Amino acid sequence: xxxxxxxxxxxxxxxxxxxxxxxxxxxxxxxxxxxxxxxxxxxxxxxxxxxxxxxxxxxxxxxxxxxxxxxxxxxxxxxxxxxxxxxxxxxxxxxxxxxxxxxxxxxxxxxxxxxxxxxxxxxxxxxxxxxxxxxxxxxxxxxxxxxxxxxxxxxxxxxxxxxxxxxxxxxxxxxxxxxxxxxxxxxxxxxxxxxxxxxxxxxxxxxxxxxxxxxxxxxxxxxxxxxxxxxxxxxxxxxxxxxxxxxxxxxxxxxxxxxxxxxxxxxxxxxxxxxxxxxxxxxxxxxxxxxxxxxxxxxxxxxxxxxxxxxxxxxxxxxxxxxxxxxxxxx
Amino acid sequence: xxxxxxxxxxxxxxxxxxxxxxxxxxxxxxxxxxxxxxxxxxxxxxxxxxxxxxxxxxxxxxxxxxxxxxxxxxxxxxxxxxxxxxxxxxxxxxxxxxxxxxxxxxxxxxxxxxxxxxxxxxxxxxxxxxxxxxxxxxxxxxxxxxxxxxxxxxxxxxxxxxxxxxxxxxxxxxxx
Numbered sequence: 001x002x003x004x005x006x007x008x009x010x011x012x013x014x015x016x017x018x019x020x021x022x023x024x025x026x027x028x029x030x031x032x033x034x035x036x037x038x039x040x041x042x043x044x045x046x047x048x049x050x051x052x053x054x055x056x057x058x059x060x061x062x063x064x065x066x067x068x069x070x071x072x073x074x075x076x077x078x079x080x081x082x083x084x085x086x087x088x089x090x091x092x093x094x095x096x097x098x099x100x101x102x103x104x105x106x107x108x109x110x111x112x113x114x115x116x117x118x119x120x121x122x123x124x125x126x127x128x129x130x131x132x133x134x135x136x137x138x139x140x141x142x143x144x145x146x147x148x149x150x151x152x153x154x155x156x157x158x159x160x161x162x163x164x165x166x167x168x169x170x171x172x173x174x175x176x177x178x179x180x181x182x183x184x185x186x187x188x189x190x191x192x193x194x195x196x197x198x199x200x201x202x203x204x205x206x207x208x209x210x211x212x213x214x215x216x217x218x219x220x221x222x223x224x225x226x227x228x229x230x231x232x233x234x235x236x237x238x239x240x241x242x243x244x245x246x247x248x249x250x251x252x253x254x255x256x257x258x259x260x261x262x263x264x265x266x267x268x269x270x271x272x273x274x275x276x277x278x279x280x281x282x283x284x285x286x287x288x289x290x291x292x293x294x295x296x297x298x299x300x301x302x303x304x305x306x307x308x309x310x311x312x313x314x315x316x317x318x319x320x321x322x323x324x325x326x327x328x329x330x331x
Numbered sequence: 332x333x334x335x336x337x338x339x340x341x342x343x344x345x346x347x348x349x350x351x352x353x354x355x356x357x358x359x360x361x362x363x364x365x366x367x368x369x370x371x372x373x374x375x376x377x378x379x380x381x382x383x384x385x386x387x388x389x390x391x392x393x394x395x396x397x398x399x400x401x402x403x404x405x406x407x408x409x410x411x412x413x414x415x416x417x418x419x420x421x422x423x424x425x426x427x428x429x430x431x432x433x434x435x436x437x438x439x440x441x442x443x444x445x446x447x448x449x450x451x452x453x454x455x456x457x458x459x460x461x462x463x464x465x466x467x468x469x470x471x472x473x474x475x476x477x478x479x480x481x482x483x484x485x486x487x488x489x490x491x492x493x494x495x496x497x498x499x500x501x502x503x504x505x506x507x
Contacts, residue, residue, distance in 0.1 A: 036352070
């Protein structure tokens with residue numbers, strides 16, 4: 001009985017810790033992005049609030065809370081309330097299966113550094129990222145605005161297309177690790193990370209990851225000021241903030257997925273495993289910010305062509321070749 | 332070959348942004364770092380004085396007439412020697428559009444634009460500048476000019492006594 005209670009308490013503590021770290025990391029990722037983008041454009045970025053702009057996320061939150069929260073009178077109120085939550089929640093839930101360090105021994109009990117070590121973690125992750133589409137689609141629908149609806153449909157098509165490429169890029173990983181469990185996948189990269197073993201899958205996964213978390217050059221779902229037809233056209237105040245934070249949580253999640261699947265997870269010399277994990281996630285985040293500063297946005301037809309005519313055939317081919325090589329190696 | 336060109340065109344910009352990231356920003360941190368505007372920058376108006384220290388303004392109302400938003404008003408008065416001056420002079424900077432037409436219209440170079448641009452106020456009434464707020468103790472952009480040394484009634488020299496001036500016309504005569 002006490003055994004079960006202690007396990008429960010430990011799981012709850014882990015959950016709270018992850019939630020806190022994840023949310024503050026998302027907030028500070030926004031700051032990091034703005035600062036880095038500034039430096040890449042030869043300006044300073046936010047540096048007024050607090051020393052070096054450290055309190056900028058706090059100021060942003062205060063601004064979002066005190067802004068007028070407009071709800072379109074003809075919209076579907078229930079769904080309008082639900083959609084931003086869905087977007088943030090699905091992103092948060094995906095972190096449940098991410099192993100960020102090897103199990104540690106705490107007071108003589110084995111404590112796995114993952115909320116839930118599912119043996120079908122890859123499927124759970126793919127399923128949740130499909131659910132994330134609902135937040136976008138419902139947000140566009142509930143606003144009862146043509147522009148938001150068009151934006152929602154457009155994002156829907158993009159997310160679905162790139163999810164295919166993402167799933168196909170993961171098949172070689174599963175083949176090589178011989179497991180659907182994320183912990184096993186990390187353990188299988190003890191020697192060499194999969195990014196070096198299968199660079200094609202890595203590149204395809206990175207690109208479709210960028211499209212999945214709506215980062216430039218694939219940020220058509222929002223297209224904040226140019227297209228004025230993003231799915232959150234009608235959102236304001238805290239609800240918009242939820243979409244916004246959800247996106248950055250999503251970026252961290254997908255960054256940690258890239259780390260787990262291709263960069264060898266917590267493996268690394270000298271430093272403690274958790275530090276390696278964080279460094280790798282940060283490196284992926286930096287790469288996405290770097291891309292945002294570099295590449296221009298794709299046109300919608302280019303986006304679809306690239307997804308369907310380049311990424312999906314390439315990853316299909318990669319599955320075939322990887323499978324053949326693995327069979328041949330086995331003898 | 333276009334494939335290689337496309338890949339190169341996608342990868343090359345990454346190097347450029349990375350290189351730019353390590354360079355020093357060119358931003359001027361405004362309230363702390365202020366770059367002085369050029370001397371001929373045209374911001375708020377001033378009333379200048381001639382080299383002898385007298386007011387240049389002769390209250391001719393030309394600036395007020397030229398002003399497209401009617402933000403200048405004044406009251407003319409006359410000194411014992413016949414010289415005109417502004418009894419009061421008022422510019423409402425809450426209305427002013429800084430077009431510079433008043434400075435162009437001024438025959439005596441009295442009203443000029445100065446480079447002072449940062450003079451925001453909380454209360455619009457604080458932006459109504461009276462004569463004592465506008466008057467400065469220098470000649471502005473042309474420090475040597477004195478209207479009464481070229482024209483006007485005999486304030487500096489007797490009438491018609493200036494170098495580039497003719498004497499008064501004899502209105503009783505037909506001769507030019």
